[in-house]
Each structure stands twice: as C-alpha cells, then as structure tokens.
Amino acid sequence: xxxxxxxxxxLRCPIHSAPVSRRDLSRKVILAxxxxxxxxxxxxxxxxxxxxxxxxxxxxxxxEERAVFGLEGFLPYDVHSIEKQSWRAWNQLQxxxxxxxxxxxxxSLRDQNQVLFxxxxxxxxxxxxxxxxxxxxxxAVANYSxxxxxxxxxxxxxxxxxxxxxxxxxxxxDINRVADVAYHCNDTKEAIDLVVVTDxxxxxxIGDQGVGGITIxxxxxxxxxxGAGINPNRILPVVLDVGxxxxxxxxxxxxxxxxxxxLRGKNYEQFVDRFITHCRELFPNAIIHFEDFGLNNxxxxxxxxxxxxxxxxxxxxxxxxxxxxxLLAAIKASGQKLEDQRIVIYGAGSAGMGIAAxxxxxxxxxxxxxxxxxxxxxxxxxxxxxxxxSQGNSLRHSQLEYARPDExxxxxxxxxxxxxxxxxxxxxxxxxxxxxxxxxxxTRAFNEEVVKEMAAHVDRPIIFPMSNPTALCEVDxxxxxxxxxxxxxxxxxxxxxxxxxxxxxxxxxxTNNALIYPALGLGAILAxxxxxxxxxxxxxxxxxxxxxxxxxxxxxxxxxxxDLADVRNVSVSVAAAVVRQAVKDNxxxxxxxxxxxxxxxxxxxxxxxxxxxxxxxxxxxxxVD
Ligand SMILES: NC(=O)C1=CN([C@@H]2O[C@H](COP(=O)(O)OP(=O)(O)OC[C@H]3O[C@@H](n4cnc5c(N)ncnc54)[C@H](O)[C@@H]3O)[C@@H](O)[C@H]2O)C=CC1
Ligand SMILES: CC(=O)C(=O)O
Ligand SMILES: [Mg+2]
Numbered sequence: 144x145x146x147x148x149x150x151x152x153x154l155r156c157p158i159h160s161a162p163v164s165r166r167d168l169s170r171k172v173i174l175a176x177x178x179x180x181x182x183x184x185x186x187x188x189x190x191x192x193x194x195x196x197x198x199x200x201x202x203x204x205x206x207e208e209r210a211v212f213g214l215e216g217f218l219p220y221d222v223h224s225i226e227k228q229s230w231r232a233w234n235q236l237q238x239x240x241x242x243x244x245x246x247x248x249x250x251s252l253r254d255q256n257q258v259l260f261x262x263x264x265x266x267x268x269x270x271x272x273x274x275x276x277x278x279x280x281x282x283a284v285a286n287y288s289x290x291x292x293x294x295x296x297x298x299x300x301x302x303x304x305x306x307x308x309x310x311x312x313x314x315x316x317d318i319n320r321v322a323d324v325a326y327h328c329n330d331t332k333e334a335i336d337l338v339v340v341t342d343x344x345x346x347x348x349i350g351d352q353g354v355g356g357i358t359i360x361x362x363x364x365x366x367x368x369x370g371a372g373i374n375p376n377r378i379l380p381v382v383l384d385v386g387x388x389x390x391x392x393x394x395x396x397x398x399x400x401x402x403x404x405x406l407r408g409k410n411y412e413q414f415v416d417r418f419i420t421h422c423r424e425l426f427p428n429a430i431i432h433f434e435d436f437g438l439n440n441x442x443x444x445x446x447x448x449x450x451x452x453x454x455x456x457x458x459x460x461x462x463x464x465x466x467x468x469x470l471l472a473a474i475k476a477s478g479q480k481l482e483d484q485r486i487v488i489y490g491a492g493s494a495g496m497g498i499a500a501x502x503x504x505x506x507x508x509x510x511x512x513x514x515x516x517x518x519x520x521x522x523x524x525x526x527x528x529x530x531x532x533s534q535g536n537s538l539r540h541s542q543l544e545y546a547r548p549d550e551x552x553x554x555x556x557x558x559x560x561x562x563x564x565x566x567x568x569x570x571x572x573x574x575x576x577x578x579x580x581x582x583x584x585x586t587r588a589f590n591e592e593v594v595k596e597m598a599a600h601v602d603r604p605i606i607f608p609m610s611n612p613t614a615l616c617e618v619d620x621x622x623x624x625x626x627x628x629x630x631x632x633x634x635x636x637x638x639x640x641x642x643x644x645x646x647x648x649x650x651x652x653x654t655n656n657a658l659i660y661p662a663l664g665l666g667a668i669l670a671x672x673x674x675x676x677x678x679x680x681x682x683x684x685x686x687x688x689x690x691x692x693x694x695x696x697x698x699x700x701x702x703x704x705x706d707l708a709d710v711r712n713v714s715v716s717v718a719a720a721v722v723r724q725a726v727k728d729n730x731x732x733x734x735x736x737x738x739x740x741x742x743x744x745x746x747x748x749x750x751x752x753x754x755x756x757x758x759x760x761x762x763x764x765x766x767v768d
Contacts, residue, residue, distance in 0.1 A: 182763040185322045188213045196257040197319035197376050200761045203228055203259070211766050225761060228256075229263045236263070245274045246283040247290050253365070254293050257319070257375060261759035264369055269708040276657060277637045278612030280362045281347050287355030288392075288399045296357045296364075296380035300401050301414060308421045314379055315425065323376040335426035336377040336668045339364045342385055342415070344405065344437030345458075345493065348584035348615040351437075353387035354400030359435055363457070363660075370661030370710035371718060372756020373668065379426070383418060385411055415444060423452060430667045430675065432457055432660070441493045442541050453667050455675040458493040461656030461663065463501025466580065466607060468684045469654045469703045470502065472691035473632040476703070477603045479577075482510035484520060484605075487576040488545075489567055489617065490583025491525040494609065496541040498580055499523065501684070504677060514544075521545045522574050525583075529565035568593055575600035581608040581617030589618035591626050598627040607654055609636035620651045632693075634703050641700075650692070650702035658707055659683055662714035666721025669755060670731035679724045686720035687713065711756075719748045 185198055192212050193199050200208070202223035209215045209222075223231075232252060239245040249271070253260040264271050273279055283290065297314050299307055314320065315331050343356025360380035367373040386403035387393075393402055406414065422431060431454040433444060445456045455461065474481055486502065488495045499521050506517035523530045523545045530538060530546045538546055552565055555573040570576070571593055579597055581589060589608055597604045604627055608617035620633040621642045629644050634654035642649040663683050667675050690713055692701040705713050725731040726740040738744045739751050 180760065180762040182765040183323055184765045184767045186767050187318070187322065188766070190217055193217055195318055195322060196254055197323045198764065199256045201228060201256050201259065203761055208764055212764065225259065225262055225759075228259050229266050232259060232263045233267060242274055242279045243282045243286060243290070246279045247292075249275055250283070250295070250361075251292060254295060258759050258761055261365075261368055261375070264365070265711075265759055268369065268710075269706070272707055273638050275365060276362050277347060277655065278614070280358060281349050281612040283362075284346050284352045284355045284358045285349060287352070287358055288395060288397045291397075291399060294357075296361050296382065298354065298357065298382055298384060299418060300354075300384040301386065301403075301406055301410075302401055304414060304417070307417060308425070311379075311421050311425055320376045323374070332425065332427055334377065335379050335429045337364075337367060337373060337432065337664055338379045338381060338422050338426065338429050339367070339432045339434060340381040340383060340418070341434040342383040342436050342440065343387070344435070344440065346435045347611045349612070351387050351389040351405065353389060353392045353398065354382055354384045355392075356435060357382040363432065363434055363657075366657050366710075367661045367664055368757060370657065371665035371714040372711065372753075372758065373661070373665055374757040379429070381418075383415065385414065411440075412443070415440075419444075419448065419452070428668075428671060430454060430664055432664060434458065436493075438492045438539065442539075450674055453672055453675050455660075455663065455680075456493070456497070457656050457660050459497030460501070460675075460680055461497075461660040462494040462582070462609070463497040463499075464663070464680050464684050465654050465656050465659045465687070465704070466498040466609065467501045467505050468659065468687040468691075469607065469634045469652055470578065470605065471505070471684070471688040472693050472703045473603070473605045473634075475688075476691070476693040477632070479603075480510065481506055482512060482520070484578050485574050485576045486521050486578040486580065487567075487570055487574060488521060488523045488580045488582065489588060490581060490585065490610065491523040491530060491539075491542050491545075492582060494582035495523065495525075495580070496539075496545075498582065498609075499545055500541075501680070504681060505684070508681060518544045522547060522570050522576065524565075524567050524570055527564055529570055531563075531565070533563075568596065571596045577601050577603075578605040579607070581610055583617060584610045584615045585617060586610075586615050587618060589623065591622070594618065594623055594626040594631070598630060602630065604631045606631050607634045609634075609654055611636040611655070613637040613639075620649070624649055629700075632703055638707070647700040649700040650706075652702040652704040653707045654704060655707065658704060658710055658713065659687055659717060661710060662687075662717035663721055665714060665752070665756075666718040666725065669718065669733060669752065670722045670725035670736050671733040672725040672730045673732060674730060676725070676728060676730055678728055679721045679730070682720040682724035683717045686717045690716060715749050715752050718752050722748060722752075 203225055204214050236248050239248050339360045341356045341360050343352050346352045346356050346359050364378045364380040368375045384401050385406040386401050388405045392398045433456040441456050448454050488499055503517040506512045530542050531549050532546045533549045557569050606623050610616055616635055620639050623631050623633045624642050624644050634652040636655050638653050639651040690705050691703055693703050723740055726737055731737055739748050
C-alpha cells in the first residue's frame with residue numbers, strides 16, 4: 144500500500160541536528176568560486192611541467208605562466224579557458240565509438256591533465272559514470288593488458304616483495320604528488336589520506352582479473368575525488384599482484400601481470416599483512432579501502448583489522464550500507480516497519496552477507512531486536528540453494544548465523560522434495576518475502592515466475608538486483624516493474640534508464656556502494672578516526688536514506704536514493720553525519736574537526752567539509768628554485 148502524505152515521516156535525520164532539505168541537492172559544483180586556492184609551488188618548467196599531469200594545464204596556461212615557466216614554444220598561441228578545454232575534450236570523447244575506447248580516452252586524459260579529466264567528468268558525470276565505473280570499468284579491467292599505455296597507480300607484485308616498502312615510498316616521491324601535496328606538508332607522512340587496494344580476485348561480478356584489477360582501484364579512487372572531493376594526489380590506488388587463477392590470462396601473450404597461479408595460504412597472508420604494516424608506517428594518517436578481494440580473504444582481513452586501524456571493506460560494508468539506506472527509504476515511503484520484513488538474499492558472498500550484516504545491525508538498533516531475532520528475518524540462497532543448518536561445515540563463517548533450521552522446510556511445498564537443495568523459487572513460494580536482493584552474478588535469475596510469485600503475496604515488493612556489471616543484473620528494472628504492475632521498489636547496482644509504465648516514470652536508484660563510500664572515507668579522513676566503526680557506518684546510512692527522493696511528498700516513481708551524479712552534494716551530508724558520530728564516540732582524533740563539531744570553531748561542519756573538498760580548477764603556480 145502507498146502511505147498517505149500525512150503518514151510520511153518528517154524529513155529529519157536522527158543524526159543531524161538540523162533538518163535536511165532534499166531540495167538542497169543541486170548539480171552545481173560546490174563552492175568552487177568561493178575558495179581561496181593556495182598556489183602550487185614547483186621548480187618544473189617547459190615540457191617537464193607539461194608532462195606532469197597534476198600540474199599540466201595544456202592550453203589553459205595563462206600568458207604569464209607561459210612566460211615564467213618557459214612554455215611559449217611548447218604551446219599554440221591562444222589561451223583557452225577550462226570550459227573550452229572541457230568542451231573540446233567532450234567532442235573528442237564523442238568520436239570514440241565504444242565504451243571501452245571512451246574509457247581509454249578518459250584514462251589517457253587523466254594521465255595528461257588531471258584537472259581537466261576531473262572537470263570533464265564533473266561536467267558530464269551522469270553520462271560518464273557508466274564509462275569510468277560500472278559497467279565500463281569491467282571491460283577496461285578485463286582488457287587492461289591489451290589497452291595498456293602508461294601505468295597509473297601502484298603495483299606491488301609478489302616476486303618483488305623484498306622491495307615493497309621502497310616501492311610504496313617511491314609513490315610518496317612521485318613528482319605529481321610532491322608538487323601538489325608533499326611540498327605543503329610538514330612531513331611526507333601526511334601526504335597520503337587514502338589507500339585503495341585490491342588483490343583482483345573478485346572484480347565486480349567478473350571474477351579474477353590479475354593485474355588488470357588496478358583499474359578498479361583507480362576507478363574507485365577517481366570516485367573518491369568526484370564524489371567527495373578527496374585530493375586525487377593524496378590517494379594511492381594499489382593492486383597486489385599475487386598471480387591469478389584466470390588461466391585465460393596466462394594464454395594471453397600481452398598479459399602484464401605475474402604469470403603464476405594465485406598465491407594462497409600463509410605466504411599470501413604474510414604478504415598482505417606486510418603491505419598493511421608498511422602502509423601504516425609510511426602513511427600513518429591514511430585510511431585503507433579494501434576492494435574486490437575474494438570472499439574468504441575479504442572477511443579475513445576485515446576481521447583482523449577493523450578494530451585496530453581505520454579501514455573498511457567496500458564490498459561488505461559499503462554495499463551493506465547503501466542497501467540498508469535504500470531499504471529504509473522503501474520502507475518509510477510505503478509506511479512499513481523494518482522488523483516486519485522477510486528478506487531473501489540471493490548470492491551469499493561478500494556483498495550479500497555484508498548486506499545481511501548491515502540490515503541485521505539496523506534491526507537491532509532501530510527495531511530493538513536481539514541479534515538472533517534479527518538473523519531470523521533472512522533467508523539466504525547461494526549456489527547450493529537455501530543455506531540450512533545441516534550444511535554446517537560447508538557454510539562460511541559469515542553465513543552461519545543466517546542458516547535456517549532444517550525443520551522449517553519440512554512443511555514446505557518444494558519443487559523437488561527428493562533433493563536437499565531448496566531453490567530460489569521454493570523460497571519465494573514458501574517464505575513470501577517482502578524484500579529480494581540479488582548479489583549472485585546470476586543474470587536474470589529473478590525471472591517472471593519469481594517476480595510474479597513474490598508480488599502475489601506482498602503489496603510493495605522490494606527488489607534490488609545489485610549485481611554488476613549491467614549484464615549480470617538479476618532482473619531488468621523494466622521487467623520487474625511490468626511484472627508487478629508498477630508496485631515494486633526497484634534498485635540496481637549498475638545504472639539503468641528510467642522506466643515508463645502506465646503514464647508514470649520510474650527512476651531506478653543506483654544502489655551502488657559508490658553512493659556512500661566516498662563520504663564514509665571523507666568523514667573518516669577529516670575526523671582522523673582511529674577506526675571506521677559500525678556506528679559511523681550507520682550514521683552514514685541514515686544520512687543517505689534521509690535524502691531519498693522517494694520520501695518527497697507526492698513522488699510516485701521517485702528513486703529510492705539520490706542520483707549517483709549528485710554524489711558530491713550527498714557526500715556533504717553523509718560525511719557530516721559520519722564525522723559527528725566519530726566525535727561522539729571519541730573515535731575522532733583531529734583537533735580542528737572535534738572543535739567544529741563541538742561548536743567551538745565559529746563555523747559549521749558542512750561548510751568546513753565543503754571547504755576541504757578538492758575542486759577541478761587550475762590552481763595558480765609559483766616557480767621555486
Ligand atoms: N551494487 C553494489 O554496490 C555492489 C554489487 N556487487 C555485485 O555483487 C555481485 C557479487 O559480488 P561479491 O559478493 O563481491 O562476490 P562473491 O563471489 O563474494 O559472492 C557471490 C556469491 O554468489 C554466489 N552465486 C554464484 N552463482 C550463483 C547462483 N547461480 N545462484 C546463487 N548464488 C550464486 C556465489 O557462490 C557467491 O557466494 C557482483 O556482481 C558484484 O558486482 C558487489 C559489491 C557492491
Ligand atoms: C560496486 C562494487 O564494488 C562491485 O560491484 O564490486
Ligand atoms: Mg567491489
């Protein structure tokens with residue numbers, strides 16, 4: 144049932160002191176013109192300056208800069224504004240015939256003129272996100288070695304492990320970073336805010352991609368800049384090359400990674416531990432973002448480090464957070480309660496179990512359920528069907544508490560009672576779920592039969608096919624809406640166009656961790672929090688959920704979450720909530736941020752956050768000897 148307008152909850156975030164206006168969200172670049180941009184000091188001149196992406200302005204160098212930095216013979220005469228440069232780059236990009244060539248064009252631009260790359264991305268975020276990120280990034284990762292031009296990011300390969308510390312350190316001395324960041328720091332140890340690391344075992348839904356996984360680290364890093372204004376020169380994207388079990392890569396003569404079977408066991412763990420130790424020593428202020436590790440390792444390192452250092456696993460925690468935000472929005476918009484939901488998770492891996500854990504936290508915190516009562520709201524289906532207690536030893540640790548008692552299915556109407564494998568349709572028929580989440584990589588698993596059966600028992604089915612890239616999505620939103628006569632709340636992991644049905648336009652929320660992890664990272668960096676705690680995550684969830692367009696009055700068909708293209712504005716609210724929570728929990732260590740949150744600094748937190756965001760504008764340059 145649709146909730147009446149009066150029944151809709153007030154637009155007030157429990158974490159924020161002030162109400163949040165969704166109308167505050169606008170596509171405009173935040174505050175760029177009000178900032179005082181400190182000049183960048185450099186001794187580079189001529190072609191060396193043009194070949195330093197963090198400093199290069201191309202045709203954007205002013206007359207004075209051209210004279211001072213000896214650029215006149217290197218550039219055509221006319222000086223062009225960044226708007227003109229962005230327009231030219233956009234026209235060039237349009238001429239690239241395929242997504243992968245567009246991705247390669249953007250990578251090349253990033254490698255020539257970093258500010259212009261971020262500027263064109265920001266100017267056309269809606270159109271370009273699908274190229275830089277999912278689904279485009281999947282193709283770029285898979286074709287990394289054949290498309291390779293120049294390396295971006297940090298490559299730590301197992302055979303070179305003896306030099307790991309020096310390899311990381313050399314990135315501190317990278318000319319781009321030194322020019323823009325380290326020069327202005329008292330200590331190079333302050334130069335890195337964030338490390339984004341993958342070992343490439345489970346890239347998006349396309350599996351083991353060996354060294355090509357660097358592109359997921361660089362894409363996720365770019366989204367930190369676009370989404371939360373984190374200075375790109377203070378981010379280190381890393382791939383840990385520990386070999387690959389993707390044997391197609393071995394057969395490729397152009398493959399650029401270490402051609403060995405993936406390292407496992409003790410050697411692997413020590414390698415990753417050594418990496419973390421060096422990062423902590425060399426970049427003590429940096430938070431560490433784990434991305435697309437294989438399921439077992441993802442959980443192993445999360446458990447090992449989450450209470451000790453500021454780190455998080457994006458696939459587990461970022462995905463859990465964005466899914467809960469969308470779920471809370473759907474529930475509020477339809478006047479339901481979280482504790483009344485029966486939740487089926489299809490694909491019980493990192494993302495699926497991360498969502499279960501986050502929603503379980505929500506059930507405990509918001510609905511007052513015990514941990515065990517909350518776990519009873521889930522039915523998780525994996526390759527071998529419904530997770531059952533009798534599967535004991537074959538279940539992974541993260542799955543154990545959601546396994547259902549075998550007793551429960553004794554009374555069920557099963558498609559094939561002879562086999563001990565309860566399939567998705569069995570679960571839908573017997574559980575009558577209110578929520579169906581897909582994190583399985585099983586293309587079109589939510590077929591017409593599944594969706595119609597679900598819709599036959601609930602007024603507003605909540606269906607989140609979250610697998611990426613687009614081709615692996617469990618159901619096309621247009622189908623899900625058609626099969627439910629527009630009653631379903633649908634949200635996907637990759638972008639989909641709005642759906643027109645019976646005179647209503649349905650916007651499809653892109654329920655992707657990219658809507659929340661940039662702000663989570665920004666909040667943790669600004670607070671310099673000791674850890675990235677569950678309460679910080681939950682604060683981010685509430686802040687994001689409260690910005691849901693579906694909670695607007697009279698908004699049939701509205702998206703459950705703000706548009707990913709609005710992420711930078713969304714991030715201000717979400718990061719503020721994260722920071723406030725860190726301060727409240729005595730987890731924050733940055734004196735300035737603590738002062739601001741405690742109202743002792745004379746200006747508000749949101750303004751401070753905006754003032755700390757990096758913008759794609761050309762900063763003045765100052766020549767030093
Ligand atoms: N929307 C978002 O923000 C995010 C989406 N994802 C997507 O979720 C999907 C899974 O990613 P991860 O959890 O990291 O991978 P994973 O490998 O950890 O988990 C996938 C799970 O699905 C199961 N599975 C595979 N085929 C199945 C089938 N036919 N039926 C039932 N279960 C099946 C696997 O056994 C495994 O447990 C990927 O497509 C990924 O792109 C992941 C993270 C974030
Ligand atoms: C979005 C993301 O992190 C994934 O699909 O793996
Ligand atoms: Mg991922």
